[in-house]
Amino acid sequence: DIVLTQSPATLSVTPGESVSLSCRASQGISTSIHWYQQKSNESPRLLIKFASQSISGIPSRFSGSGSGTDFTLSINRVESEDFSVYYCQQSYSLPLTFGSGTKLEIK
Amino acid sequence: EVQLVESGGGLVQPGRSLKLSCVASGFTFNNYWMTWIRQAPGKGLEWVASITNTGGSTYYPDSVKGRFTISRDNAKSTLYLQMNSLRSEDTATYYCTRDLIYNNYFDYWGQGVMVTVSS
Numbered sequence: 762d763i764v765l766t767q768s769p770a771t772l773s774v775t776p777g778e779s780v781s782l783s784c785r786a787s788q789g790i791s792t793s794i795h796w797y798q799q800k801s802n803e804s805p806r807l808l809i810k811f812a813s814q815s816i817s818g819i820p821s822r823f824s825g826s827g828s829g830t831d832f833t834l835s836i837n838r839v840e841s842e843d844f845s846v847y848y849c850q851q852s853y854s855l856p857l858t859f860g861s862g863t864k865l866e867i868k
Numbered sequence: 869e870v871q872l873v874e875s876g877g878g879l880v881q882p883g884r885s886l887k888l889s890c891v892a893s894g895f896t897f898n899n900y901w902m903t904w905i906r907q908a909p910g911k912g913l914e915w916v917a918s919i920t921n922t923g924g925s926t927y928y929p930d931s932v933k934g935r936f937t938i939s940r941d942n943a944k945s946t947l948y949l950q951m952n953s954l955r956s957e958d959t960a961t962y963y964c965t966r967d968l969i970y971n972n973y974f975d976y977w978g979q980g981v982m983v984t985v986s987s
Binding site for chain 2: 795797804805806807810811816848850852855856857858859860861862
């Protein structure tokens, strides 16, 4: 199984800061990584597909990069509505797996 | 507007069965694979089952293989998850998701339905 390791587990930031969240795969997965945001008591929402492809309706401050084993979700100038948990997910091979999440919290 | 509405959750004893449903609307159901994903209380996301758009193929992780069965009725735009031999570790919120053919990412999620396995 492909293990996805997200870091840090928690990230404390001030609104207006820019941040980078990491997702590392246990083996090469090309660009088969997708990012989701989950706000408290809500369903997850797709943010980025295939490492860097944007999703309609998602603010442009969210962007993704990486290939192989190392991936990054970047948020340019965090806004108050962005404080939530972020998950990466791989679709390279079955079983489909998710990272354990990064919680973005207000400093 | 795409909508996925789950139902059928509740409290069930270990070893018993439960069947979840998900009614889809706002898109052509038989053009998409569908997937169930679950989330234990306070935990992360776990893939549970996927089904192709025709229903001809299904996929499961080892944790549920042989106990859970995913199916669909394209005429009713409805997805199902039959869960047998339930265990305490199956306690979770179960999400119905839309899955792009061959892409295996999830662009729409239902609101989720809670399943609690406890005596």
